[in-house]
Amino acid sequence: MSTNTINLKNNSRSLNDFSITDIGDDHLFTGLETPMKPDAFKISDDEKKQRIAILFEEIMDVMGLDLTDDSLKGTPKRVAKMYIDEIFSGLNPANKPTIALFDNKYQYNQMLVEKNITFYSNCEHHFVPIIGKAHVAYISSGKVIGLSKLNRIVQYYAKRPQVQERLTNQIAEDLKSILGTNDVAVIIDAKHLCVSSRGIKDESSATVTSYYGGAFNTPEKILELHNYINN
Ligand SMILES: [Zn+2]
Secondary structure, eight states, X not given: OOHHHHHHHHTOGGGTTOOHHHHTTOOOOOOSSOOOOTTTTSSOHHHHHHHHXXXXXXXXXXXXXXXXXXXXXXXHHHHHXXXXXXXXXXXXXXXXXXXXXXXXXXXXXXXXXXXXXXXXXXXXXXXXXXXXXXEXXXXXXXXXXXXXXXXXXXXXXXXXXXXXXXXXXXXHHHHHHHHTOSOEEEEEEEEEHHHHSSTTOOSSOOEEEEEEOGGGOSHHHHHHHHHHHHO
């Protein structure tokens, strides 16, 4: 890649006219969709793992690690497998959970809150963990969803390189479309290891983001939801 191309990219409008240097450690995100190349799935998962293993071995080698050491020699393949099959598996739409809905036979018409869903994600700016709890809620428009599926939707979007704002909105938008209602809320409370273990090294701070859709977007419903969560 020529220097020109790099400069062009750094100054592209997707960065709101700030350069990479201007942004530094600040976490900015550019849209609801995870930025993916159009040809992201033209190669198979197996081929991706092979290529990542080669590239990760190169990173370790450049850092001076001895890849003939028994402890290190399996690491490139392990990392590649972990990236594709586990911690970044949510990039592939083929891994999206299938969701069945049921009729609301109980006629339950208050909010349902699934709280304290533990998730592990990774910051897309540093590739270090984001660890948090998600609380999701909805009011049925006639259909209900299995409780474990709410958890699975959170896990699917968490298993991507992420920023917390996008993760919050992706979960909310998907729930809205699955449940056929705007009456959906998502609150995420998470620790970013890029903030606590490096950079500013603030171990006590946490980041909270929220989405209040439809009927949830009133002070009364927000209070009610917070009461459920803090109970
Ligand atoms: Zn980060």
